[in-house]
Amino acid sequence: MSTTGGAPHTPDFPSDRLTRVSTSGQIDSGSTGKPRRATLREVIGEMPVLVKISALWLTLVVFGAIYAKLDSTVFNGALPLQDPNLQTNNFDVNTGAFGTGDPLESPSFTHFLGTDAIARDTFSRIVHGAWVSLIVAGVSASFGIIVGGFFGSLVGFVRGRTEAVVMAGIDVILAFPALILLLALVSIFEVRSLTLISLVIGVLSIPAYTRVARANSLAISNREFVLAARAIGTKSRTILFREVIPNVMPTLIAYAMVSAAFVIVVEGSLSFLGLSVQLPQSTWGNMINQARRDIKSNTAQVIWPSLALSVTVLSLNQVGDFFQRRGSNRDAAL
Amino acid sequence: MGRVLAARLARLVATLFAVTLLSFLLTSLLPGDPAVAVLGQDNIQNPELLAEVREELGLNDPIPVRYVKWLGDAVRFDLGESYINRGQEVSDTIKQRLPVTAQLAVMAIGIALVLAVPLGVIGAYKEGKWQDSTTSAAAQVALSVPNFITGIFLIWLFAVKLDLLPASNWNRISDKGLSANLKTAILPATALATTQMAIFSRLVRADMIATLKENYILSARAKGLGDRYILMRHALRPSSLSLMTIVGINFGALLGGTVVIETLFAVPGLGFRLINAINQRDILVIQGITVFVAVVYVVINTVVDLLYAVVDPRIRRG
Numbered sequence: 001m002s003t004t005g006g007a008p009h010t011p012d013f014p015s016d017r018l019t020r021v022s023t024s025g026q027i028d029s030g031s032t033g034k035p036r037r038a039t040l041r042e043v044i045g046e047m048p049v050l051v052k053i054s055a056l057w058l059t060l061v062v063f064g065a066i067y068a069k070l071d072s073t074v075f076n077g078a079l080p081l082q083d084p085n086l087q088t089n090n091f092d093v094n095t096g097a098f099g100t101g102d103p104l105e106s107p108s109f110t111h112f113l114g115t116d117a118i119a120r121d122t123f124s125r126i127v128h129g130a131w132v133s134l135i136v137a138g139v140s141a142s143f144g145i146i147v148g149g150f151f152g153s154l155v156g157f158v159r160g161r162t163e164a165v166v167m168a169g170i171d172v173i174l175a176f177p178a179l180i181l182l183l184a185l186v187s188i189f190e191v192r193s194l195t196l197i198s199l200v201i202g203v204l205s206i207p208a209y210t211r212v213a214r215a216n217s218l219a220i221s222n223r224e225f226v227l228a229a230r231a232i233g234t235k236s237r238t239i240l241f242r243e244v245i246p247n248v249m250p251t252l253i254a255y256a257m258v259s260a261a262f263v264i265v266v267e268g269s270l271s272f273l274g275l276s277v278q279l280p281q282s283t284w285g286n287m288i289n290q291a292r293r294d295i296k297s298n299t300a301q302v303i304w305p306s307l308a309l310s311v312t313v314l315s316l317n318q319v320g321d322f323f324q325r326r327g328s329n330r331d332a333a334l
Numbered sequence: 335m336g337r338v339l340a341a342r343l344a345r346l347v348a349t350l351f352a353v354t355l356l357s358f359l360l361t362s363l364l365p366g367d368p369a370v371a372v373l374g375q376d377n378i379q380n381p382e383l384l385a386e387v388r389e390e391l392g393l394n395d396p397i398p399v400r401y402v403k404w405l406g407d408a409v410r411f412d413l414g415e416s417y418i419n420r421g422q423e424v425s426d427t428i429k430q431r432l433p434v435t436a437q438l439a440v441m442a443i444g445i446a447l448v449l450a451v452p453l454g455v456i457g458a459y460k461e462g463k464w465q466d467s468t469t470s471a472a473a474q475v476a477l478s479v480p481n482f483i484t485g486i487f488l489i490w491l492f493a494v495k496l497d498l499l500p501a502s503n504w505n506r507i508s509d510k511g512l513s514a515n516l517k518t519a520i521l522p523a524t525a526l527a528t529t530q531m532a533i534f535s536r537l538v539r540a541d542m543i544a545t546l547k548e549n550y551i552l553s554a555r556a557k558g559l560g561d562r563y564i565l566m567r568h569a570l571r572p573s574s575l576s577l578m579t580i581v582g583i584n585f586g587a588l589l590g591g592t593v594v595i596e597t598l599f600a601v602p603g604l605g606f607r608l609i610n611a612i613n614q615r616d617i618l619v620i621q622g623i624t625v626f627v628a629v630v631y632v633v634i635n636t637v638v639d640l641l642y643a644v645v646d647p648r649i650r651r652g
Contacts, residue, residue, distance in 0.1 A: 171345070172352040177590030177631045180608075184360055184624045187612040265480045269594045272482050273609055292486050292598075296494055306483045314478035 051322045054315035065130035082121035084128040085280045089119040104298045113304045125282035132283040136198045136267045137260035143202035144209030152213025153248045157221045170207040212255045216248045250327040257320030261313045284309040346636045357625035372617045373417045413622035424622035435603035439588040441523035446530035454538025476532035485525035485598045502600040522599040541573035582638030586631040
């Protein structure tokens with residue numbers, strides 16, 4: 001959905017990395033003749049420390065989000081996590097007493113990150129907010145990889161008029177400033193559910209993925225192994241699905257990480273503006289927006305959701321860059 | 335050159351068509367009666383007004399006819415009037431607020447460039463050394479922190495802790511003079527600048543590293559020219575070409591991207607007005623600002639593209 005894709009970074013591929021491929025044993029041109037896929041353990045082993053920490057953080061965020069969602073839907077709050085929307089100082093009808101919580105509490109064992117301005121548990125709200133970011137990023141990445149990846153690979157492979165038409169359409173959508181287009185679309189709907197927000201952002205993500213997929217598909221379609229497949233009379237469809245798309249995927253998945261970082265910021269901005277998922281559902285963006293009003297008396301409540309958002313975005317960028325470098329090594333070895 | 339120009343202009347026309355059509359469809363995509371939506375909850379009971387809106391929107395015509403009529407008005411910069419704030423012409427709103435947003439965007443790009451060029455040059459000159467890894471890490475972080483978080487941090491530091499600058503609001507140059515204006519503009523502009531700075535400095539660094547490997551740099555060294563002279567005079571100039579491109583494109587993007595920062599700092603620019611309009615469901619204002627920003631963005635991108643072709647002969651021939 002953006003020409004910038006979060007960070008229009010110019011990937012620099014130092015030439016010394018190319019030589020590292022042959023020694024790192026990713027591509028085993030041994031007796032079987034079939035390239036061996038690196039195991040998860042090997043991939044993690046290749047990661048620099050910072051990337052490892054980033055990957056760990058992302059795993060935590062994903063598990064936290066799923067845990068929170070399970071807690072609030074399947075287990076009805078039975079799992080050990082505070083209710084994100086409970087005002088802990090409220091009058092409780094069942095016990096006939098006021099709650100023991102206070103607004104803007106400091107961190108404690110009951111409230112790991114303290115409480116917000118209306119005495120809700122901040123830690124729980126952050127974990128629940130992660131679910132929104134996860135869904136928005138996940139939907140956008142799936143749309144992008146499946147729809148954008150397929151069409152991009154297809155038009156890069158078949159070329160001709162199909163390519164011209166599809167790419168012209170994509171250029172038009174990318175010609176819109178992303179946030180303005182999103183705001184205009186979101187403004188149409190009065191009720192904004194998580195489904196709606198993630199669908200709109202998801203659809204808007206497709207063009208950028210298509211562009212990335214097409215560029216890679218173009219390069220791969222000119223490689224020797226595709227020519228060889230053609231020469232032995234393989235059907236075009238088989239070449240597309242067996243040769244082109246599998247080789248486009250690694251780059252696309254690396255791009256998905258960087259794009260997810262961008263999408264999470266976009267959702268954060270929408271939430272911050274009060275135009276994303278409806279309250280009381282907590283999102284990192286709306287938590288920041290609520291807490292910034294009290295910044296004179298309490299800075300901690302702004303810091304926690306800001307940290308969660310920034311660290312997640314930074315981690316996605318780190319891991320995405322890592323896979324991009326790794327992918328370019330792989331391309332060189334193909 | 336002629337062919338490049340013709341192709342680019344053809345694409346510009348096609349894109350403008352699509353962009354205006356999409357913005358136009360905004361009123362037609364609304365569920366229910368567009369006239370009711372345009373009028374808003376408060377004015378629905380007024381039958382005269384309803385008839386007036388129906389007349390202005392031409393709701394009895396088929397969509398293509400309406401589009402052509404609307405486009406004809408829009409070209410003459412008549413974007414209708416707000417029915418939520420009666421009598422307020424959308425084009426007047428834009429005229430009033432564009433200078434504010436443009437000032438923020440220009441200042442943001444300026445601040446970003448002033449910081450990014452030295453950082454990028456240092457990074458390239460000291461490639462692989464600690465100066466390089468420090469500036470690269472800083473750029474990485476600046477890219478990852480959303481600008482509204484940077485903005486809140488700046489407010490906390492300069493308005494709450496140090497009490498040097500106002501946390502929000504805006505002084506117009508015409509009312510309060512330049513220095514009062516700058517006092518309100520510097521924080522939002524800096525918040526916008528950090529991301530841009532990171533993008534620019536990474537670009538300068540990558541470009542400079544490539545340039546420094548060229549033979550003419552070696553020959554300049556052999557002549558005994560000083561490092562600083564080589565960096566600034568010989569190496570920076572060819573690297574500034576792609577920088578100019580990205581500056582142009584990002585300037586266009588900033589016109590739309592100031593929405594969040596304007597809201598945070600209560601700056602009365604286009605973006606802040608857009609958010610107000612969305613909250614009030616003031617459809618014609620949303621439509622007007624959307625189409626205006628999109629058209630400006632598209633035109634700027636085309637101009638940047640063409641300028642690039644003029645400057646770089648390799649593209650001119652292709």
